[in-house]
Amino acid sequence: xNPVRMLLLGTLLQVKQQSRSPLEITISxxxxxxxxxxxxxxxxxxxxxxxxxxxxxxxxxMGVWSSVLFGSGAAIQNQRFxxxxxxxxxTPMRPAFKILPITLATGLVGLYSVVATLLWGVLLLGxxxxxxxxxxxxxxxxxxVLALGAFGxxxxxxxxxxxxxxxxxxxxxxxxxxxxxxxxxxxxxxxWTGPIAAVLPTTWGARALRAAVTGxxxxxxxxxxxxxxxxxxxxxAIALHFVDRRARVTATLALT
Amino acid sequence: MAGELAIEAVGLRRxxxxxxxxxxxxxxxxxxxxxxxxxxxxxxLFGLLGPNGAGKTTTIKMLNTLLTPTGGTARVMGxxxxxxxxxxxxxxxxxxxGDRGLYERLSALDNLRYFAELYGVPAREQRxxxxxxxxxxxxxxxxxxxxxxYSRGMRQRLHIARGLLHEPDVLFLDExxxxxxxxxxRELRAMIAELSASGTTVLLTTHYMAEAEELCDxxxxxxxxxxxxxxxxxxxxxxxxxxxVLSVEAxxxxxxxxxxxxxxxxxxxATVEVSGQQQTLRIQTDAHVDVQPAVLRxxxxxxxxxxxxxxPTLEDAYVAIVNSTRAEAAA
Numbered sequence: 001x002n003p004v005r006m007l008l009l010g011t012l013l014q015v016k017q018q019s020r021s022p023l024e025i026t027i028s029x030x031x032x033x034x035x036x037x038x039x040x041x042x043x044x045x046x047x048x049x050x051x052x053x054x055x056x057x058x059x060x061x062m063g064v065w066s067s068v069l070f071g072s073g074a075a076i077q078n079q080r081f082x083x084x085x086x087x088x089x090x091t092p093m094r095p096a097f098k099i100l101p102i103t104l105a106t107g108l109v110g111l112y113s114v115v116a117t118l119l120w121g122v123l124l125l126g127x128x129x130x131x132x133x134x135x136x137x138x139x140x141x142x143x144x145v146l147a148l149g150a151f152g153x154x155x156x157x158x159x160x161x162x163x164x165x166x167x168x169x170x171x172x173x174x175x176x177x178x179x180x181x182x183x184x185x186x187x188x189x190x191x192w193t194g195p196i197a198a199v200l201p202t203t204w205g206a207r208a209l210r211a212a213v214t215g216x217x218x219x220x221x222x223x224x225x226x227x228x229x230x231x232x233x234x235x236x237a238i239a240l241h242f243v244d245r246r247a248r249v250t251a252t253l254a255l256t
Numbered sequence: 257m258a259g260e261l262a263i264e265a266v267g268l269r270r271x272x273x274x275x276x277x278x279x280x281x282x283x284x285x286x287x288x289x290x291x292x293x294x295x296x297x298x299x300x301l302f303g304l305l306g307p308n309g310a311g312k313t314t315t316i317k318m319l320n321t322l323l324t325p326t327g328g329t330a331r332v333m334g335x336x337x338x339x340x341x342x343x344x345x346x347x348x349x350x351x352x353x354g355d356r357g358l359y360e361r362l363s364a365l366d367n368l369r370y371f372a373e374l375y376g377v378p379a380r381e382q383r384x385x386x387x388x389x390x391x392x393x394x395x396x397x398x399x400x401x402x403x404x405x406y407s408r409g410m411r412q413r414l415h416i417a418r419g420l421l422h423e424p425d426v427l428f429l430d431e432x433x434x435x436x437x438x439x440x441x442r443e444l445r446a447m448i449a450e451l452s453a454s455g456t457t458v459l460l461t462t463h464y465m466a467e468a469e470e471l472c473d474x475x476x477x478x479x480x481x482x483x484x485x486x487x488x489x490x491x492x493x494x495x496x497x498x499x500x501v502l503s504v505e506a507x508x509x510x511x512x513x514x515x516x517x518x519x520x521x522x523x524x525x526a527t528v529e530v531s532g533q534q535q536t537l538r539i540q541t542d543a544h545v546d547v548q549p550a551v552l553r554x555x556x557x558x559x560x561x562x563x564x565x566x567x568p569t570l571e572d573a574y575v576a577i578v579n580s581t582r583a584e585a586a587a
Contacts, residue, residue, distance in 0.1 A: 002373075002379070013370045082360065084356075089322070090321065093376070
């Protein structure tokens, strides 16, 4: 058994499966484009080229978070609905290896949002592509996306335990956009939001991308983003182990 | 003997907890399987029959580690299904009937590659094994198409290929032929027979008696969560020994007719099967009693088709077993 190969192939195939869903692709592309357009026009008041680019990147990051939040949060439920949860869970791999490719794929599908909002901004809204550190951006964007996918494993394993997970998914979108500084710098927010923002990998991911656009060190924020995602990954794997055992006791793997 | 057993269930039980209502939740429990004992030898093709809700799928899911039993023990290839879960999972395959359970937007090849990885099939063996399985299930040439475009028969064959990727010692087939057309069902039966001939232990649940009779070395009948009968098809037919079956095609038989027929002297059991507009009355009688005139009198005014008397089949024996178990449970 080669877990790395399994994760790579599993993630690739899950990206393929999710990318062929017209609904998911529409949500991944269309919503961030609307948000990017709004943000760019709002930021145009400042006539600051990096701010315009930040608006495009920030809207893309919002798309990534939406994809992870909705995709990973509902990962287990989605597998249950399409009847693949039982055949996935009956394989001899550890539970985390079965679900992680799905949550990583939700992050990678979110990457479409970043690409789309950047192209939209540059080609249609006339945002100058003036990256302070373009190479860092190329590295940081996929790393952030994968880190958020790993964070998704914790969402997947905890949401499945909550009876009304769907009800809390929607309200979690906007606060995390704000708290993580995807559009507005966290320094502009009240002080009490700081500790909450600090424990979210989205905050450090957004900060790393912001640094790549406007200048400044990228790697410290990127390292914190990856570090927090790894902690979430371990917690998610432990939680998933118990979810698997509990589901066998409570008979909740199948729909019937 | 234990070393020669592929599956061993001892006093297997499963109770589901139920909960209804929010403010004042009412909790209850449903006994789906109430202490089932049976053993399946290595290489045997074992059938599990029973009406809907009898506990067949629950039994299979306890044996294949998807459900934890609430009582009793189960071993697969000598491994305990609760303690040695991952080891059991490496040695079993699970295939269920119906449309679901595949990644629809992926091709058959991608589905098989994914599950080959999940089952830890060595990379160097994957290509050959997947190719051989695609050949075996007659999907070669269609493997690059998305599953969402497949017919039900093709999906079912792909399910079987998926279940065999890691060459399991034991294959659980839960109603694999449900909804499959007759030609595809025949091909499926041939495939299952071949698997059994190659040494794979197969546990099959089905509603089709002909399928069970043709394929299974031994058959267990589960009714109301209990093992009601166990033996070869010929042995099970003894449950209907000393009986004859009067079969009547009819249009317009009511429950009242059925109750009257059931009450006739010499009638052991009367059931009706509906297929479109047509009803088929199946009346089991004591072999030495001719009930045909009395039955036809009761059905006066009902449009009738063919009427015939015949020896009991496995299906008749099955109906007799299930009905007597239900009657005992109700008493």
